[in-house]
Amino acid sequence: MSNWNTFFGPITAGESSLKFLDIWFSKNRINYSKVIILTDSNVYQSCMSIFFGELNNIGETAVIEVEAGEESKSLQILSELQLAMLDNGADRNSLLISLGGGVVSDIGGLLSSTFMRGIDHLIIPTTLLAMVDAAIGGKNGINIKGFKNLLGTFSSSKGVYIYPEFINTQADGDIISGFAEMIKHGMLSGSSLWNECLELRSMSDVKKLITKAIGVKIDIVQKDHFEKNGERVFLNLGHTIAHAIEYIQGHNVSHGNAVAAGLFIESEIAFDKGLLDKRDLKKLQVLIDKWWSRLKLANDDLLEGMFGDKKKSSNSKDYHFSLWLGPGKGARLEKVSEKEIKKAQERYDKD
Numbered sequence: 001m002s003n004w005n006t007f008f009g010p011i012t013a014g015e016s017s018l019k020f021l022d023i024w025f026s027k028n029r030i031n032y033s034k035v036i037i038l039t040d041s042n043v044y045q046s047c048m049s050i051f052f053g054e055l056n057n058i059g060e061t062a063v064i065e066v067e068a069g070e071e072s073k074s075l076q077i078l079s080e081l082q083l084a085m086l087d088n089g090a091d092r093n094s095l096l097i098s099l100g101g102g103v104v105s106d107i108g109g110l111l112s113s114t115f116m117r118g119i120d121h122l123i124i125p126t127t128l129l130a131m132v133d134a135a136i137g138g139k140n141g142i143n144i145k146g147f148k149n150l151l152g153t154f155s156s157s158k159g160v161y162i163y164p165e166f167i168n169t170q171a172d173g174d175i176i177s178g179f180a181e182m183i184k185h186g187m188l189s190g191s192s193l194w195n196e197c198l199e200l201r202s203m204s205d206v207k208k209l210i211t212k213a214i215g216v217k218i219d220i221v222q223k224d225h226f227e228k229n230g231e232r233v234f235l236n237l238g239h240t241i242a243h244a245i246e247y248i249q250g251h252n253v254s255h256g257n258a259v260a261a262g263l264f265i266e267s268e269i270a271f272d273k274g275l276l277d278k279r280d281l282k283k284l285q286v287l288i289d290k291w292w293s294r295l296k297l298a299n300d301d302l303l304e305g306m307f308g309d310k311k312k313s314s315n316s317k318d319y320h321f322s323l324w325l326g327p328g329k330g331a332r333l334e335k336v337s338e339k340e341i342k343k344a345q346e347r348y349d350k351d
């Protein structure tokens with residue numbers, strides 16, 4: 001069992017995490033007028049009975065379900081959820097539990113931090129990606145007109161409970177999506193996590209890396225809670241390009257596959273700028289090509305997808321990217337020109 005106390009709430013990870021959550025309910029359930037579980041249609045099928053099976057002290061609950069998929073991170077669904085909360089009798093003393101992947105925790109975080117100016121929230125991530133990334137760090141968000149996470153808040157939760165067994169029912173493609181974020185954490189920390197990512201043979205072994213990956217993300221966000229002094233922005237590694245790909249390809253591509261392509265292309269840019277060693281670049285590219293096929297980007301104008309990115313510098317044609325400096329060396333925020341982006345994209349397409 002691993003426990004962390006962070007500025008955005010306590011985190012508990014491991015096989016007994018749901019038992020710890022049950023103990024939490026035995027002490028705290030009495031404080032809540034209503035407990036509402038937000039989930040999606042797939043998670044309802046795969047995880048709900050396991051969840052209830054472990055919790056003897058949760059008491060009466062209401063369940064609100066959204067459609068599975070990124071489309072649920074929308075303004076319209078958010079407003080429908082606010083009304084669904086009212087329909088289910090929620091008030092200021094209610095507790096919202098987000099049980100699901102990053103989509104559910106992102107919209108649940110925003111819902112809980114805005115409903116009646118904020119109610120208590122618990123996060124139970126059920127995908128690898130949400131366990132090692134989306135559920136950690138207090139960020140939430142929804143997409144507006146295709147632009148990722150344009151509306152969101154920083155919010156803390158009463159707890160994040162990570163039960164790795166939930167990923168047993170995830171589709172292989174979705175598990176690999178989470179692995180892309182683990183690679184990013186390994187790249188930044190350069191600790192044993194980086195080598196374990198390079199050496200991983202089968203996704204069935206990925207659970208062993210979860211605790212380390214969570215630790216890396218916590219270390220980074222604890223140094224820069226609100227992305228103000230530079231450290232946290234390093235977690236955007238690969239994501240400026242990834243979000244552009246998702247914008248252009250209309251979310252037909254998985255987040256992890258877009259992140260893998262983003263890490264590849266942005267590392268090419270870092271290499272071109274003399275920030276990254278050729279050997280480290282190659283190691284990363286071999287690792288990415290081992291798990292993902294190259295996306296077809298040849299005719300895509302990534303710049304179009306970056307127009308609304310929050311990292312774009314104002315009044316300029318340059319973009320701000322977090323560029324990798326090598327394992328354990330972190331990243332550096334750098335201005336990148338359109339020409340540099342196009343050149344790196346061409347190499348991804350041609351290699």
Ligand SMILES: NC(=O)c1ccc[n+]([C@@H]2O[C@H](COP(=O)([O-])OP(=O)(O)OC[C@H]3O[C@@H](n4cnc5c(N)ncnc54)[C@H](O)[C@@H]3O)[C@@H](O)[C@H]2O)c1
Nearest residue numbers: 042046068101102103126127129130133134139166169170
């Ligand atoms: N807030 C943050 O800091 C942060 C960080 C990274 C990513 N994100 C966001 O996270 C989202 C991606 O998260 P995701 O990959 O978890 O996507 P997701 O929530 O859409 O889950 C992927 C799919 O798996 C299904 N699923 C979830 N758990 C399952 C289980 N245990 N068994 C079977 N199916 C299951 C879901 O229904 C969905 O179809 C994106 O919207 C991204 O922007 C947020």
